[in-house]
Amino acid sequence: MKMMLMRRLLVLLAVFLSLSHSVKSQQTKRLNQGWEFLKGDLGGVWEAMRPVKEGSSESVPIWSKVSLPHCFNAQDAVDPDLNYYQGPGWYRTNLTIENSYKNGRILLHFEGAGQKTAVYVYNTKVGEHVGGYDEFTVDITDAVAAFKKEKVFNEQFKGQVPIAIRTDNSRDLEMIPSSLSDFNVYGGIYRYLNLVYTPPVSVDKVFALAEVDAQGKKGTLNISGRFYNPTQVGTVNAMVTVKDPFGKIIYTLKSEVTSFQSKNDLAKININKPKLWSPDAPNLYTVELSVATNGETHTNIEKVGFRHFEFIRKGPFHLNGKRLLLRGTHRHEDHADVAAAMTEDMIRTEMLMMKDMGVNFIRLGHYQQSRIVLNLCDSLGIMVWEEIPWCRGGLGGEVYKDQARRMLTNMIEQHYNHPSVIIWGLGNENDWPGDFTTFDEEAIRTFMKELNTLSHQLDPTRNTAIRRCDFCKDIVDVYSPSIWAGWYRGIYTEYKEVSKKEFDSVDRFLHVEWGGDSHAGRHSETPDDALSKIKKAESADERAGDASLFGGSARVSKDGDWSESYVCNLIDWHLKEQETMPWLSGSAYWPFKDFSTPVRPDNPVPYMNQKGVIERDFTKKEAFYVFQSYWTDKLMAHIYGHSWPTRWGDVGEAKMLKVYSNAEEAELFFNGQSMGVKKRNSQDFPASGLRWMVNYKEGVNQIKVIAKKGKETVVDELTQNYQTAKWGKPAKLILEKIADADGEITIQVKVLDANNVLCLDAKEYVNFNLTGDGKLLDNRGTSSGSKKVQFYNGRATISLKTNGGKSVASAKADGISTVFLNL
Known part of the structure; x- marks a missing residue:
C-alpha cells in the first residue's frame, strides 16, 4: 500500500517537473495568440504585409484568426468526402519586440512545423527549415533592427514588427516521410513557437552524459556545452551546477571560456551510488549551465538520469542489472479537432493515461516528437524508442x-x-517500395549502415533499431520484425511460436507493432468466428495488400468483425503468453490512440487507423482495461461491455461474462444473485479465469463485481439489455435525441428490420447531415464524431451545437429511406 502511494506521488511530482524541464532562457514567450492564417499560397510575402484599409474589397485573400499551435489539417484529415490538403499555408502576426539584453539576440524558436518552413520579418526572408518534426531556431535580430528604421514601423505597424511564416506540406518524393506512410504528413505550425531573448552569448546546447555501472555503484556525469556567439565576443564566464533529485547542490564549477568550439568540454563528475532512474523511481538530477558576459547571464537547465540498460544478446532486456519486461505502446501526434496541434495539457493527459495503463516503454512513431513528450517520459519513467521519419517508399x-x-x-x-531514451530508430518499413522507379535493396543497406554509424558517433551509449526490413536486420543493434498474429496473418494463438522463430534469427529482438483494429462501441457474441477461415501461418508478418479490406487470402483484418470483443481476446492472449516467455525483451502494442491516415478510406470510421486502446478524443475502449489487468499494481476491476448496451441470444442460452482485473479473486453478482468467487490465474484464458457463464433475462440485467486483493476491494457495476428476437435485413432507420445539455445535443440512429427488430450486427454506413442554425460536431475521427460511420451493434451517434437556433438532422444509409429529426 505504501509503495503504491509512493508511486502515485511520483506521478504527481513528474507532472510538476515536466513544466520546467529543458528551460532555454529566462526571457521566453510562447507566441500563442494574435495570429492570422491563410490556407493556400501568396504571390509573395508582400501580399501578407501590404497595407489595406479594413473592409476594403482589396483585402483579399481573406485571412482567418487562429491560435498556435495550429494544424491546417485539423478537419480535412478525417473528412470522408475529401483528400486532405497538402500544400502551402501562411501565418502572420505583429509582435512587440523589446530585448532587455544590451546587444542581445532575438530568436524565434520552433518546436516543430510541417513540413517546409520559411520565416520573414516584413519582406525579408530570415530563415528556412526542411523537416516537420525537429526543432529549429531563426535569429531575427538584424532584420528587426533594420525594420525599426523603416517609416512603416511606426506609421503602418504602430511600433510592432510584422512576422510572416510560410509552411508547406506538399507531396515531395525527395522528402521524408513518404506520403505512402500510414499517417498524415501534416502541415502548419503545429507545435509551440517561442520568442526568445538572449544576451550576446548564450547557451545553445548542453550535452550531459550520465552513466552508471550495472550494479548502480559508480556514476559519472560528463558535461559539455555549445554556445551561440554570433558577434564573436572574446571571453565569457561559465558556471556548471548539479543538483540531486531532492534539489541539493552536489557540484559547482566556474570556468572561463575563450574558445568557442562546436562542443566545449566543461566538467566530469564522479557520483558514488547515484539515485537510479527507473519506471518505478524516475529520479532526475538537474544540470544548470550559465554563461555570463558584461553582467548579463543566460542559463540552460536540463534533467538527466542515471540508469544502466542492456538488450542481452539472445536474451531479454535488463535495466539497472535486473530483467525488466518492456511493456510498451506507440504514439502518433494526433488528436480529435486539432490533428497534430496538441496542447501541452492534451499531451500530459495522454501520457498520464499511458502510465495509468501500466506502460513503461513507448515507441514514438514515426518521427521526432515534442520536447513535452520526452520531458514527461523522463519524469513518469517511460522508456523511449524515438526514430526519424524514413518511412516507406524506398x-x-x-x-x-x-x-x-x-x-x-x-x-x-x-x-x-x-x-x-534507450533507442534511436533509423527507419520503419524500409522494405516498402513505391516512390521511385527503382527499388534498390543494396542502396538501402548502404544508407542504413551510414545512419547506423552516424548514430553511434553522435551517441555511443544508446542502441539503434529498425522495424520491418529483414534485409537490413543485421545492421542495427536491435531488430523488430513484422508480427501481426491474429490480424494481418495467422491466428493469435501462434504468437509465441512465431515470435520465438523471429527471436532466434537475430541477436537482439524486440517486438513492436502488434494488435488489431476495433470499431469503438461494436461488440460481438462470437468474436473469434473469423479464425476458422484462417490457415496456420508459417509467419505472421504484414504483407503488401494485407491492410486492404478487399481481396487476397482470408485474414482477420478483412474477414473479422472489427469488434472490441475480438481485439480484447487477441490482447489477452498476447499478454498472458508474454508472462511465459523468459527470453522476451518486451513488446509495444500498436498504437495507444486511434489516429488519422490517408490510406484507409474504407474503414468503419473513414481515414482512421482504429487499432488504439483509446479513441482519438481520449475515450477509453475496453482493451485499455485488459492491459491494466496485466500491467498495473493498483487494484482495478472492469466488467467487459460498458459500451455494449444490448447483448443478444436465445432464451436460456448461457452467456460468458468477463471481468478484467488484477485482483487475487472476484465475486460476480448477476441480477442480485452471487455467481460465485473466482481466483485469478493469468494463464487461464480468457480474462485470467475471471469469467462466469450466466443466463440473461429478456430486457434489463444488472451486473456487479467485487474484486479483492488482500484487504482491499474494488467494485464495478454494469447494466445491459438482452434481446432474444431475431432480426432480418436492415429495412428502416429511427433517429432520436438522446441527450441535450448546454446547447449541445446528441442524436442516435438505430437500424431495424421490417418487423422493427434492432439489427445488432449491422455494419452498413450511415451518413449524418444537418440543415439550419446548428453545426455537427463531425470530422473528429471517432465512432461518435464522424458524419459517415459504420453502425456499431445497430446504432450510431453524433453530437451537434444548436447555436441557439433550430435545425433539421437527417440520417441516411444505402438502400434505406432517409429519416429526419426537428431540433
Whole structure:
C-alpha cells in the first residue's frame, strides 16, 4: 500500500517537473495568440504585409484568426468526402519586440512545423527549415533592427514588427516521410513557437552524459556545452551546477571560456551510488549551465538520469542489472479537432493515461516528437524508442539523404540528455517500395549502415533499431520484425511460436507493432468466428495488400468483425503468453490512440487507423482495461461491455461474462444473485479465469463485481439489455435525441428490420447531415464524431451545437429511406 502511494506521488511530482524541464532562457514567450492564417499560397510575402484599409474589397485573400499551435489539417484529415490538403499555408502576426539584453539576440524558436518552413520579418526572408518534426531556431535580430528604421514601423505597424511564416506540406518524393506512410504528413505550425531573448552569448546546447555501472555503484556525469556567439565576443564566464533529485547542490564549477568550439568540454563528475532512474523511481538530477558576459547571464537547465540498460544478446532486456519486461505502446501526434496541434495539457493527459495503463516503454512513431513528450517520459519513467521519419517508399537522392542525416543529428542532439531514451530508430518499413522507379535493396543497406554509424558517433551509449526490413536486420543493434498474429496473418494463438522463430534469427529482438483494429462501441457474441477461415501461418508478418479490406487470402483484418470483443481476446492472449516467455525483451502494442491516415478510406470510421486502446478524443475502449489487468499494481476491476448496451441470444442460452482485473479473486453478482468467487490465474484464458457463464433475462440485467486483493476491494457495476428476437435485413432507420445539455445535443440512429427488430450486427454506413442554425460536431475521427460511420451493434451517434437556433438532422444509409429529426 505504501509503495503504491509512493508511486502515485511520483506521478504527481513528474507532472510538476515536466513544466520546467529543458528551460532555454529566462526571457521566453510562447507566441500563442494574435495570429492570422491563410490556407493556400501568396504571390509573395508582400501580399501578407501590404497595407489595406479594413473592409476594403482589396483585402483579399481573406485571412482567418487562429491560435498556435495550429494544424491546417485539423478537419480535412478525417473528412470522408475529401483528400486532405497538402500544400502551402501562411501565418502572420505583429509582435512587440523589446530585448532587455544590451546587444542581445532575438530568436524565434520552433518546436516543430510541417513540413517546409520559411520565416520573414516584413519582406525579408530570415530563415528556412526542411523537416516537420525537429526543432529549429531563426535569429531575427538584424532584420528587426533594420525594420525599426523603416517609416512603416511606426506609421503602418504602430511600433510592432510584422512576422510572416510560410509552411508547406506538399507531396515531395525527395522528402521524408513518404506520403505512402500510414499517417498524415501534416502541415502548419503545429507545435509551440517561442520568442526568445538572449544576451550576446548564450547557451545553445548542453550535452550531459550520465552513466552508471550495472550494479548502480559508480556514476559519472560528463558535461559539455555549445554556445551561440554570433558577434564573436572574446571571453565569457561559465558556471556548471548539479543538483540531486531532492534539489541539493552536489557540484559547482566556474570556468572561463575563450574558445568557442562546436562542443566545449566543461566538467566530469564522479557520483558514488547515484539515485537510479527507473519506471518505478524516475529520479532526475538537474544540470544548470550559465554563461555570463558584461553582467548579463543566460542559463540552460536540463534533467538527466542515471540508469544502466542492456538488450542481452539472445536474451531479454535488463535495466539497472535486473530483467525488466518492456511493456510498451506507440504514439502518433494526433488528436480529435486539432490533428497534430496538441496542447501541452492534451499531451500530459495522454501520457498520464499511458502510465495509468501500466506502460513503461513507448515507441514514438514515426518521427521526432515534442520536447513535452520526452520531458514527461523522463519524469513518469517511460522508456523511449524515438526514430526519424524514413518511412516507406524506398530511397531518394542526395537531397533526400541529407534530410535524413540532418534529422537524425538533430533528434539525437536535441533529445540527448533524456534518460528515457534507450533507442534511436533509423527507419520503419524500409522494405516498402513505391516512390521511385527503382527499388534498390543494396542502396538501402548502404544508407542504413551510414545512419547506423552516424548514430553511434553522435551517441555511443544508446542502441539503434529498425522495424520491418529483414534485409537490413543485421545492421542495427536491435531488430523488430513484422508480427501481426491474429490480424494481418495467422491466428493469435501462434504468437509465441512465431515470435520465438523471429527471436532466434537475430541477436537482439524486440517486438513492436502488434494488435488489431476495433470499431469503438461494436461488440460481438462470437468474436473469434473469423479464425476458422484462417490457415496456420508459417509467419505472421504484414504483407503488401494485407491492410486492404478487399481481396487476397482470408485474414482477420478483412474477414473479422472489427469488434472490441475480438481485439480484447487477441490482447489477452498476447499478454498472458508474454508472462511465459523468459527470453522476451518486451513488446509495444500498436498504437495507444486511434489516429488519422490517408490510406484507409474504407474503414468503419473513414481515414482512421482504429487499432488504439483509446479513441482519438481520449475515450477509453475496453482493451485499455485488459492491459491494466496485466500491467498495473493498483487494484482495478472492469466488467467487459460498458459500451455494449444490448447483448443478444436465445432464451436460456448461457452467456460468458468477463471481468478484467488484477485482483487475487472476484465475486460476480448477476441480477442480485452471487455467481460465485473466482481466483485469478493469468494463464487461464480468457480474462485470467475471471469469467462466469450466466443466463440473461429478456430486457434489463444488472451486473456487479467485487474484486479483492488482500484487504482491499474494488467494485464495478454494469447494466445491459438482452434481446432474444431475431432480426432480418436492415429495412428502416429511427433517429432520436438522446441527450441535450448546454446547447449541445446528441442524436442516435438505430437500424431495424421490417418487423422493427434492432439489427445488432449491422455494419452498413450511415451518413449524418444537418440543415439550419446548428453545426455537427463531425470530422473528429471517432465512432461518435464522424458524419459517415459504420453502425456499431445497430446504432450510431453524433453530437451537434444548436447555436441557439433550430435545425433539421437527417440520417441516411444505402438502400434505406432517409429519416429526419426537428431540433
